[in-house]
Structures are given as C-alpha cells and as structure tokens.
C-alpha cells in the first residue's frame with residue numbers, strides 16, 4: 001500500500017484570463033476549483049492508475065470541508081486530520097497565455113495534530129511506501145519530514161520526499177528511497193541555474209552522495225533524468241504536445257513512476273511511465289486518466 005501525506009493541501013482555484021493588468025479589475029473567461037496539494041495529487045493519479053493508496057492530509061475550516069467533499073466525490077481512500085484553527089489554503093492558478101501561481105501559507109499544525117499523524121504512521125507495514133510531499137506552513141520546523149523518517153528508520157519503508165530547501169536536505173542522511181526535485185528546486189539547492197540534463201545529472205549525483213537512494217529530476221518539457229541506487233543514469237525525453245494545465249505534472253510523474261516501479265521493479269519502465277503520466281497531465285485540463293497515460297505510453301514510449 002502507498003500512503004501519501006499532505007501537510008498543506010489546498011483548493012486549487014484555476015482562473016482563465018485573456019489578459020491580466022495590474023491595478024485594474026480583471027475578469028476571467030472561466031474558473032474552476034480542484035482538489036490540490038502534492039500528496040493528494042499523487043494519490044489521485046495513483047487511483048486513476050488503479051494503484052491502492054491512502055491519502056492522509058490535514059484539513060481545517062470550511063475550505064477543509066470543501067476539500068474533503070471533493071475527495072469523497074472521487075471515492076478517494078482518504079484519511080483526514082482536522083486542525084482546530086485556520087483554513088485549508090486556496091491556491092490561485094492563473095492561466096493567461098502563461099501560468100502564474102499564488103500559493104497560500106496554510107494553517108498552523110500543532111503538536112497534538114502531528115501526534116495524530118504519528119499514530120497513523122505507526123500502523124505502516126514494512127513493505128508500505130510513504131510519500132511526503134509539498135510545503136509546510138512557515139511556522140513549522142524544517143525537520144518535520146526528517147523527524148518522520150527518523151521515527152520510521154527501522155521500519156524498512158520506502159519513503160519518497162518531494163520538498164524544497166532544508167525540508168528536503170534534512171532527510172538525506174535517512175536515505176529516502178526517492179527524492180524528486182524539479183530543475184529549479186535542484187538549482188536552488190546549489191545556488192545555480194540548472195538548464196541541461198548534464199547539469200541535472202551532476203547535481204542529482206551530489207544529492208545521492210549525501211544519502212538519497214534514487215534521485216529523479218523532472219525537467220518540464222525536456223523530460224527527466226533518474227540517477228539510480230545501482231549506479232545507472234537514465235534519461236528520457238518528454239513527449240511533445242499542447243499544454244493545457246501543468247499544475248500537478250510533477251506529482252503525476254511521481255505517481256506514474258511509483259506505479260511503474262511497483263508493477264515491474266524496473267527503473268527504466270518506471271521512468272517512462274512517470275514521464276507519460278506527467279506529460280499526460282500537462283496535456284489535459286485535470287490530472288491525467290489511465291487512458292490518457294496509456295495512450296501516451298503506447299504512442300511515444302513502447
């Protein structure tokens with residue numbers, strides 16, 4: 001079973017505009033609200049691919065209730081930890097030729113809420129996977145993901161971390177099974193700009209030396225590079241297509257990668273399925289369906 005944990009989920013408010021002008025009243029040509037947050041997105045795509053998973057997330061206030069309702073409508077296997085104060089975020093995604101995102105801060109999560117999460121994670125079986133994905137509210141410690149890994153260190157779980165900055169680097173000594181920075185996040189860790197696959201490979205290897213077992217760097221339209229624990233470097237180009245909504249492309253890639261790895265225990269296949277899941281989501285309005293992912297795989301990768 002795969003468990004995903006989203007500390008800071010969201011309602012994603014997707015706005016379409018033909019133009020955007022500062023200091024003016026701008027009007028949309030369309031809008032919609034989707035469930036959001038990195039772990040939740042991973043869970044949605046895993047579910048679309050028929051992979052058993054459970055989405056654990058912290059929710060709060062009326063926006064938290066709306067998020068729960070959206071996930072229940074999708075028959076998600078979800079487990080909510082209710083926070084007493086604050087509101088689950090509404091993250092604004094503006095599509096106006098390009099894509100601009102404004103992500104909220106998120107409600108404070110108190111120690112008693114984290115204790116509830118720890119209790120749930122205490123029930124993980126040895127062969128379970130755990131995905132820790134996304135940001136935390138600023139007031140929370142950058143050791144939060146590391147603390148979870150420390151607690152589970154003798155459990156043998158495969159732990160996947162998709163996070164930025166210190167939240168990510170702190171977990172490296174605990175040997176996460178997989179980390180998935182995108183090229184900007186990878187560059188930020190080293191104070192450089194990563195634009196090529198060669199650079200991505202070089203910096204990914206440095207993160208591996210610091211403890212990560214496998215490093216998957218997503219490179220947007222360029223594809224991705226995977227540095228594996230058995231010493232291989234695997235690169236794959238992304239299929240070309242019309243981008244409709246790239247929010248969640250990285251989460252979809254992670255879901256596809258895990259689905260492929262679980263299915264065949266083969267990194268090359270997992271990377272290809274990950275790329276197809278990422279691109280299929282980028283090419284569709286919402287997170288990709290199994291049919292969309294399979295079609296891309298059959299036409300581009302098989």
Ligand SMILES: Nc1ncnc2c1ncn2[C@@H]1O[C@H](COP(=O)(O)OP(=O)(O)OP(=O)(O)O)[C@@H](O)[C@H]1O
Pocket residue numbers: 181182183218219220221222223224238239240241243246247248249250251252253274275276277278279280282
């Ligand atoms: N413009 C694009 N064309 C084709 N494929 C894309 C495009 N953008 C993203 N993808 C696919 O999605 C994967 C992940 O994309 P990206 O590197 O943008 O992840 P990310 O920044 O983590 O995404 P997000 O934060 O929006 O979820 C890429 O490796 C690629 O397969």
Ligand SMILES: O=P(O)(O)OC[C@@]1(O)O[C@H](CO)[C@@H](O)[C@@H]1O
Pocket residue numbers: 008010012035036037038041091101103133134135136247248249250251
């Ligand atoms: O603020 P974070 O936690 O880093 O990212 C949150 C978020 O941008 O990530 C998902 C896409 O990956 C969206 O559904 C969501 O709004």
